[in-house]
Amino acid sequence: MAVITTVEQIGEFVGETVTIRGWLYNKRSSGKIRFLQIRDGTGTIQAVVVKKEVSPIAFAASDTLTQESSLEVTGTVRADSRAPGGYELMVRNIEVIQVAEDFPITPKEHGPAFLLDNRHLWLRSAKQHAILRIRSHVIQAAREYLNREGFILFDAPILTPTACEGTSTLFETDYFYGERAYLSQSGQLYAEAGAMAFGKVYTLGPTFRAEKSKTRRHLTEFWMLEPEVAYAELKDILSLAEQLVSHLVLSVLTHRTEELRVLERDESKLKSIVPPFPRITYDEALDILRQQGVSHEWGNDFGTAEDTLISQQFDCPVMITHYPLTAKAFYMKTAPDNPDVALCVDVLAPDGYGEIIGGSQREDDYQTLLKKLEAHKLPREPFEWYLDLRRYGTVPHSGFGLGIERTVAWICGIRHLREAIPFPRMLQRIYP
């Protein structure tokens, strides 16, 4: 019995006979020789079937194989510069598990609608594979970093009794006995309760926005990482944000080089992502816009065009702080030296990838928070528990939300968010 291994590990078995279990990615044939590109989930390897070196049954089997047929191949590992990947398998035997029906996704071009209809199969192609491995790594690296910094994972509920921020549109569903429930659009308020209990916490989970957004920067269901820290002021989470983001980038650069190569990502741009990130205020951002010939009224949040213009001035993600209160959520703390601006930050990724982080120092005074709720015309009852946090040992605290898909899309250098999550949920699409 040959040892069963993976393509990823194949380099350790040069000269030995191993078995790879996988699927046929592509096939080329030429007379008495067959080249099988086999993928096993960890990578792709070329298996060479030479007629005189395998049984007639095995050779005939190699001819019946269609794209994505499942098979076990046993052969000798050989380093060969002619093979993509550097190693190839000289086949001794082929065990066909299933001859697949005609696979819809061929090695040629396809349109986005077709690919999205076949997302469950599209996931097998090299580029999608690379993106999703990087996504997995980004999440792993984020958790690794936060755990090391003393954070604990604090899961927020997905079914909630009301809006967290009260602004965005919510997905509504029936709860029991005529009650309504809403899918969470942020775990933040719950994370604040966690921070008061544990000091440093983070939530990581799906969030839902029923906005009729129809752009490549939006999904209706997306994942968010939300650290929340007790006794932290705005400057503390600015530092946390730049440390976290640069750690994610460095970790992908170090551990996912093959995937970045598949994606043809310009790595030099990622290598320049090192702290400290530029920090500017909203007012300074307005100055930049003015220099670019764009006038923007004070008090309005920036739109996509403004975000892009500002981020283009920097190689690193830029941290914009002190937005007008009018443009931001009710829970943000007002700057002590300026009653019109919030102690908040938006982090814009370079190259027009947009906002990857939104955060703030939270309002920690009971009476002030109450007034802010009223000013935003939000009902008091659903927020009683949240107000309690300001009645029982309130402290300054801050946190932010990092959009996983936007971060992954930026690191991967892909145009559209839909490829940064296994099964994207969008305005016009919930299948498959």
Added chain:
RNA sequence: UCCCCGGUAGCUCAGCUGGUAGAGCGGGUGGCUGUUAACCACUUAGUCGGCGGUUCGAGUCCGUCCCGGGGAGCCA
């Protein structure tokens, strides 16, 4: 909700001022001992998004509806 673009073979697309549908890929058959989205030959392949209208005649023109893509607003 608004603005732009699109819907023709399984897939990607071409199809001119209206004259009855075509290429590559995929599938099938055959050939080739080192292929790299292999190649060569032959072959298969259609309710031209739906409905209605104009016309001798509509993939093509008009109306309308459906579906998809991109963008705005909103946001991560």
